[in-house]
Amino acid sequence: MKDLETLKELVASITDWKSLEKMSCKPFKPSILHLAISKDAPQLYREEELIQLKNFSNLLSSVESKPKTHNTGQMMTRKRQIEEMPKEERVTPAMIKKPRSIILVQNRPSPDLPAEFKNRVSELSGHDLKFLMHKRLFCSDVKPNSNRLSMPINEIKCEFLTEAEITKLDERDGPNGKGRLVGVEVTVLDPCLREFTLPLKKWSMQRTDTYNLVTNWNSIVSTNKFEEDQELQIWSFRVGNKLYLILNKL
Template identity: 80%
Template sequence: MRSLETLKELVATITDWKSLKKMVCKPFKPCILHLAISQHVTQLYSEEELVQLNNFRKLHSSVESKSKTKNTDQRVTGKRQIEGMPKEERPMPAVIKKPKKIILMQNNQTPDLPAEIKNRVTELNGHDIKFLMHKKLFCSDVKPNSNRLSMPINEIMCEFLTEAEIAKLDERDDTNGKGRLVGVEVTVLDPCMREFILPLKKWSMQRTDTYNLVKNWNSIVSANKFEEDQELQIWSFRVDNKLYLLLNKL
């Protein structure tokens, strides 16, 4: 179908409706196209045709209005019907599930540790080395009044705790189960291979549970001048059965 601009060009030389009549063989019948043209080139239509077009416009607007009202009434009626139903019989609303965060390693390979770090682990008779996660420090990880490093469990690449350690993370320091979490004592090696003793605790957050290194974390931040957006690799290993965490600064 030709555009309205094309039609305007075709009738540009016609200055009155009588001239147009001579070019039209069929009797006049109002339509959407005539409505559009009459908005811009009124002189192409007689008074009788303009009246017909005006009536057609009113009729068309009335049909559209009734259709919208009907759809609205149907939605309201449907909502009232659902609200009047017992809760157990109401249809479940559609739920849009958020895609799960998937962490992919390039070529599914564990990153390499620098030679000096491997040597330090060997000196400690360390074993069972595991890559846990790539951590980008947030503001809350380096703020002095927070004093903790968060490690969301859904971002950790593998299980690194024993069953006994997992159970201890849920223990509290009183018998009624409402006291402070006990946590698991961990030795942390900072990027300079200095040792710090910190408690590892599990906190239940809104989106996911997190492991947190607490209490002495500020000392590590200060000693290494960690800042927001600093990137770390976090590893675990064991000396005998004792848990160590290792921070590799990128």
Template identity: 75%
Template sequence: MRDLKTLKELVASVTDWKSLEKMSCKPFKPSILHLAISQDAPHLYSEEQLIQLKNFSKLLSRAESKPNTNKTDKRVAKKRQIEERPKEERIMPAMIKKPRKIILVQNGPSPDLSRRIVLGHSGTSSDLPRRIILEHSGPSPDLPVQFKNRVTELSGHDLKYLMHKRLFCSDVRPNNNRLSMPMNEIMCEFLTQDEIEKLDERDGSNGKGRLVGLEVTVLDPCLREFSLALKKWSMQRTDTYNLVTNWNRIVFINEFEEGHELQIWSFRVDNKLYLLLNKL
């Protein structure tokens, strides 16, 4: 790669706008490929890019929902042919609804898991988003004694093992400033009903602003305390919890790098949610 001095000389040699425009970085453009990748790996994209992809998905859905006159005419003609046949010769095609395929991805060792699916508020409509909760039936990993002692010192309770997390490049990249925790990798439900509803709230009078998030306290591997915000990003197939705001500070102080592995635990002090990071 060219060093900074060479790059500055190259830019200085450009005198016309067209040449400069060719050299500039192309802006992010949503595509079907990006949409497919983001559905199973949202951690590879920034929050702004995920919002663009969500809007792009809505546009595709609208385009696909437009009636196709030719197909409609063929269906009507076929239905008439069936109705005109003698009753004993009529064969109506069975309507078979394919079961929804759910892929669970684990990025590290974990206990035996059982799956519990919770529908939307009504609990009946197939159009409502599904919350997928993994409940581990085997023993949780052992938490080092210094962490247990700290939880006891804080009068903490309801200690839960949430997930094994392998850090991706997007988790330590400074311009992202967030740790992603895909919901389909969380081992158990750790939020109260009020907290779940809080994660769906947005600021602004019309409720269409930025996500408000939930304030949590995070203990790093050295048991230092940090105040962060927990937010939930919703995509077509995957919901992801994200620790934001001061995450870059935790990465810098602990020298986290891509490939490092963490155990993430939760506990409560009174009613306040705490998260604990144990570096393996």
């Protein structure tokens, strides 16, 4: 029990990537410590690392669920095999679950969107306007080497994707579904109504899957001078079948 409390205090003390790097081995290898940290601070990990940790957790669970044996040497060998397993063997789409449902956050009235955004939606002949979430930017959301905005699915207040888009978020571009995630192209309106085109991807994690705006996110951060703890409202709407997101700076 004391060891568990110590681990919780350690996880709580990690607030940025530099702190995590000091505790990590290079190259990255999944471990029990990384698994515990990723549950409370998934934003500290890259997409490939989160996938490795998810599969590491699945493999550990399968080991622990097997009948106990007195041959402890075999058990230790099995755990070492898991940690030393090549990345291409750890990452298999068949091992990644495909959650479709969104856990609705507190049932509160949606906030009002400022008039300039509503006017722009009307100019674009937009429809299906929805409030998705209130987002406070983490350090990892504004660090140049991260280049992504994370939106945990369990913090999103409503479903905003079509069935076709949900399916596409699980697709990969390599042979046999082993390449990089394809994602869905999204047009993002920043607080000054400038348009940016970014891919939206879904990363599978231990506690909750996360939608992420990637690739060109750094351009939005630098253009708007976003900083850690900046608060945003994120909305969605559609122009025809095309998905748009709105970033309303608070």
